[in-house]
Amino acid sequence: MRLLVIEDELGLQETIAETLREEGFAVDCSADGEEGLYKAIEWNYDAILLDIMLPRLDGWRILEQLRKTKETPVLMLTARDGVEDRVKGLNCGADDYLPKPFDLSEMVARTRAIIRRNSGARNPLIQIGNVSINTSSQEVTLDGQPVELTSREYAIVELFSQRVGQILSREYIYEHLFDENEDSLSNMLDVYIYKLRQKLGKNFIRTRRGTGYIVETP
Amino acid sequence: MFGRSLRSRIQSWHTFLLTLIVSGLLAAFYFHEKEILLRELDQLLSEQVLPAIPQLLPLPGERRPSDHDGSRNRRPGPSDRIRGERPSHPPFGPGDTPRERPPFGGSFEQRDQPPNQRPYDDSFGPPGRTQPEPDSYRRQAPQNAESANSLNRARLPTREGLESRLVQQNIYIIAYDLEGEELDRSRNAPEDRAKAEMTKQNMSRTIGNYREYVHVDPRGYTLILGQPLDKLNSQLMNLRLKLLAIGIALVCFGFGIGWLLAGQALKPIRSISRTAAQIADGDLSQRIDSTETESELGQLVQVLNTTFSKLDASFEQQVRFTADASHELRTPISVILAKCQFALRRDREAEKYRQTLGECEKSAQHLRGLVESLLQLARVDSGEFSLKKENHDLGTIAMEAAHALDPLAEEKHIGFDLDCPITAANFDKERIFQVMTNLISNAIKYTQESGRIRVSTRKTEGRVSFTVEDNGNGIEKAQIPYLFDRFYRGERDRTNEHRSTGLGLAIVKSIVDAHDGSLSVESAPGKGSTFTVSLPCTS
Numbered sequence: 001m002r003l004l005v006i007e008d009e010l011g012l013q014e015t016i017a018e019t020l021r022e023e024g025f026a027v028d029c030s031a032d033g034e035e036g037l038y039k040a041i042e043w044n045y046d047a048i049l050l051d052i053m054l055p056r057l058d059g060w061r062i063l064e065q066l067r068k069t070k071e072t073p074v075l076m077l078t079a080r081d082g083v084e085d086r087v088k089g090l091n092c093g094a095d096d097y098l099p100k101p102f103d104l105s106e107m108v109a110r111t112r113a114i115i116r117r118n119s120g121a122r123n124p125l126i127q128i129g130n131v132s133i134n135t136s137s138q139e140v141t142l143d144g145q146p147v148e149l150t151s152r153e154y155a156i157v158e159l160f161s162q163r164v165g166q167i168l169s170r171e172y173i174y175e176h177l178f179d180e181n182e183d184s185l186s187n188m189l190d191v192y193i194y195k196l197r198q199k200l201g202k203n204f205i206r207t208r209r210g211t212g213y214i215v216e217t218p
Numbered sequence: 219m220f221g222r223s224l225r226s227r228i229q230s231w232h233t234f235l236l237t238l239i240v241s242g243l244l245a246a247f248y249f250h251e252k253e254i255l256l257r258e259l260d261q262l263l264s265e266q267v268l269p270a271i272p273q274l275l276p277l278p279g280e281r282r283p284s285d286h287d288g289s290r291n292r293r294p295g296p297s298d299r300i301r302g303e304r305p306s307h308p309p310f311g312p313g314d315t316p317r318e319r320p321p322f323g324g325s326f327e328q329r330d331q332p333p334n335q336r337p338y339d340d341s342f343g344p345p346g347r348t349q350p351e352p353d354s355y356r357r358q359a360p361q362n363a364e365s366a367n368s369l370n371r372a373r374l375p376t377r378e379g380l381e382s383r384l385v386q387q388n389i390y391i392i393a394y395d396l397e398g399e400e401l402d403r404s405r406n407a408p409e410d411r412a413k414a415e416m417t418k419q420n421m422s423r424t425i426g427n428y429r430e431y432v433h434v435d436p437r438g439y440t441l442i443l444g445q446p447l448d449k450l451n452s453q454l455m456n457l458r459l460k461l462l463a464i465g466i467a468l469v470c471f472g473f474g475i476g477w478l479l480a481g482q483a484l485k486p487i488r489s490i491s492r493t494a495a496q497i498a499d500g501d502l503s504q505r506i507d508s509t510e511t512e513s514e515l516g517q518l519v520q521v522l523n524t525t526f527s528k529l530d531a532s533f534e535q536q537v538r539f540t541a542d543a544s545h546e547l548r549t550p551i552s553v554i555l556a557k558c559q560f561a562l563r564r565d566r567e568a569e570k571y572r573q574t575l576g577e578c579e580k581s582a583q584h585l586r587g588l589v590e591s592l593l594q595l596a597r598v599d600s601g602e603f604s605l606k607k608e609n610h611d612l613g614t615i616a617m618e619a620a621h622a623l624d625p626l627a628e629e630k631h632i633g634f635d636l637d638c639p640i641t642a643a644n645f646d647k648e649r650i651f652q653v654m655t656n657l658i659s660n661a662i663k664y665t666q667e668s669g670r671i672r673v674s675t676r677k678t679e680g681r682v683s684f685t686v687e688d689n690g691n692g693i694e695k696a697q698i699p700y701l702f703d704r705f706y707r708g709e710r711d712r713t714n715e716h717r718s719t720g721l722g723l724a725i726v727k728s729i730v731d732a733h734d735g736s737l738s739v740e741s742a743p744g745k746g747s748t749f750t751v752s753l754p755c756t757s
Contacts, residue, residue, distance in 0.1 A: 015557050079545040079548035080544075100548045102555075102556075104559040
C-alpha cells in the first residue's frame with residue numbers, strides 16, 4: 001500500500017511518514033500544495049493524508065482538483081477544528097477528518113479504514129483458503145497458526161487480499177509497494193514472492209506468465 | 219403596543235389635530251348656514267312689511283287718538299277716512315269682517331306724497347336688496363290715480379286676506395303707535411312674547427323663541443313681524459346631526475389613513491429594530507435595507523449599517539484571530555505529541571531518542587515564543603490604560619535594542635549604522651523597546667549575510683520617529699497590506715525551517731496604535747525595506 005502525506009510542518013511530516021512505514025506502507029511526502037497535487041494525480045496512491053494550511057495551494061483546492069480525475073481516499077489532517085472546516089473538507093470529497101493534535105495510532109487506524117472502505121471491504125478479517133489476514137492487527141495465520149512476516153511481505157499479502165481474483169501486474173505491485181525514494185530492483189519482487197510461497201503455501205500466489213500474479217479463493 | 223409606541227403617539231396627535239380642524243370647519247359651516255337661514259327668514263318677514271302697512275297702520279295724515287306728537291308725523295295731507303274708522307275698529311280677531319282698505323303703498327303714496335319723494339327708508343329690507351314695489355307704484359301713480367286705485371284695490375288682499383295668509387305662513391304681526399301702544403295684532407301673535415324695547419330703526423332680532431323683523435315707519439309707527447323659531451331650530455338640529463355624522467366619518471377616515479401612513483413612515487424603524495435584533499442574536503452579516511436614503515431614517519440606516527459593518531469586521535477579525543491562534547498553538551503540540559508517540563511505539567536506539575527530544579524541544583521553544591507573543595498582544599489589546607508613559611530618550615532605547623540584537627547580527631555578519639541623537643518623547647519604554655527589537659530582528663532575518671541595517675531616530679515638529687532600514691530581500695508590494703495582520707507570514711517564511719510566530723509585526727502595530735502613533739513601510743523587492751514608526755511628542 002502506497003500513501004502520500006502532504007504536510008508543510010516538516011517535523012510532523014517526517015514522524016507521520018516514519019510511523020506509516022513502520023506499519024508497512026510505502027510513503028511519499030510533499031511539503032507544498034502544488035507539488036502534492038502533482039504527485040497525487042501522477043501516481044495511483046492507496047490513500048492520501050492531506051493537511052489544509054499549505055503553502056501555494058491549500059488542502060481544499062488540492063482536493064477539488066484531485067476529485068476531477070481521481071477517487072483516491074483522502075484523510076484530512078488539520079489544526080483547524082471548526083465544524084465549518086470539517087464540513088467543508090468532507091463536502092470537497094474528503095473521506096475522513098482528523099484534527100490536530102492527534103494520536104498516531106488513531107491516524108493509522110483511520111488510514112487503514114479509508115483504504116478498506118475504498119476496496120469495498122468492511123471486515124478487517126479476510127479469509128482466503130486456509131490463510132486468514134487481519135488487516136487491523138496485521139496478523140496472518142495459516143490453518144490457525146500465526147505466520148511471521150516482514151512488513152514488506154505483509155504489504156504484499158495485504159495488497160493481494162484487497163484484489164482477490166485479479167491479476168496484478170509487476171508494475172502495479174511495484175507502484176503500490178515501494179515509495180518514490182526506494183531504488184527497487186526488478187528481481188526484489190521475485191524474492192518476496194518466493195518467501196511468501198514458502199510461508200503461506202506454494203499455491204497461495206500463482207504466476208500468470210507474461211501478465212503478473214494472482215491470488216484466488218479455491 | 220398601543221399607548222407608548224411611536225406609532226400610537228403619532229396617531230393620537232394626528233387624530234387630535236384632525237378632530238380639531240374638522241370640528242372647526244364644521245362649526246364654521248354650521249354658523250354660516252344658520253346665518254343664511256336667519257337671513258332668509260328675515261327676508262321673508264321683511265317682505266311682508268309692505269303689504270301690511272296699509273292694512274294695519276293709519277294712512278298718512280290720519281291721526282290716531284294716541285298720536286299726540288304732531289311734530290313726529292310730518293306727513294301732510296290729513297285724511298279722515300280711516301282716522302274716523304280706526305278707533306272703533308276692534309283688534310284682529312277671527313270674527314273680523316273684511317274692511318275696505320285702500321290699496322297699500324301705491325294708493326296713499328300717490329295721493330299723499332310727491333311722486334319723487336320716497337315714503338320709506340331704503341333700509342327697511344335686508345341690506346343690499348332693493349324693493350321694486352314702491353318704484354312701480356310711483357310710476358303708475360301720475361297716469362290715472364283713480365283707475366289705478368280701483369285696479370289695485372281689487373288685486374290687493376284685504377286685511378282678512380293678509381292675516382290669513384300670514385297665519386298660513388306662521389307669521390304674526392303686531393303694530394305699535396308712536397307711544398308704543400299696541401295698535402293692532404294678528405290672531406296668532408303670541409301672548410307670552412316679552413314686550414320688546416322699541417327701536418328707532420329697522421332691524422331683525424331674536425326674542426325668546428321668536429325671530430322678529432321690526433319695521434319703523436317714517437312716521438314713527440312700528441310694525442313687528444315675527445315667526446316662532448321652531449321650524450328653524452328643527453332645521454338646525456337636523457343640520458347639526460348631519461354635520462356630526464360627517465365629522466365622525468371624516469375623523470374615522472383620517473384615523474385609518476393616518477394609521478396606514480404612520481405605519482408606512484415607521485416601516486424603516488421596524489426594519490431597523492428587526493435587523494438589530496437579528497444582529498443581537500449573533501447574525502452579524504445582517505444589514506438594514508437602505509432603499510430610502512433620502513430621508514432622515516435613511517441617514518440613520520446608513521450610519522447603523524456602517525456601525526454593523528465595523529462590528530462585523532472586528533468580530534470576524536476576532537474569530538479569525540482565535541482560529542489562527544488555535545491553529546498556531548496546535549501545530550507545535552501535534553509535532554511534540556507525534557514525535558513522543560513515535561519514539562514510544564517500540565524500542566529505539568539512543569540516537570533516535572536524542573533526536574526526538576531535540577525536535578520536541580524545538581517545538582516547545584516555538585510554543586513558548588508563541589504564547590509569549592500572544593500574551594504581549596493581549597496586554598497591548600487591553601488598552602492604553604496599561605501603558606506606563608514616561609519621558610524617555612528614543613535614541614538611547616534604539617541603541618539599546620540594536621546592541622541587544624548584536625549577537626544575532628554578528629551570526630550573519632550584518633553591521634549596524636546607528637544615527638540616534640537625543641529625541642525625547644513621552645512613551646512606554648518597555649513597549650517601544652519591544653517595537654524596536656521586533657523591527658530590528660525582522661531586518662536581520664530578511665537581510666543576507668554581510669548586509670547593513672541602518673537605525674535612526676529623528677525629531678520633527680510635534681513628532682518623534684524611529685526608522686529601521688535594511689538592504690535585504692524586500693517585500694513584494696502585494697504583501698505589504700497584510701504585513702501587520704496577525705499570523706500573516708510571507709511565503710518564504712512559511713517554508714522556513716525556523717518558523718516565526720507571525721505575530722512580530724502585529725505586536726508592533728498594536729503598540730504603536732496604543733501610543734496613537736503611525737507606522738509606514740517602504741520596500742522594493744531585492745533592494746530592502748524601510749520601516750518607520752512615528753509617535754506624537756507631547757512634551
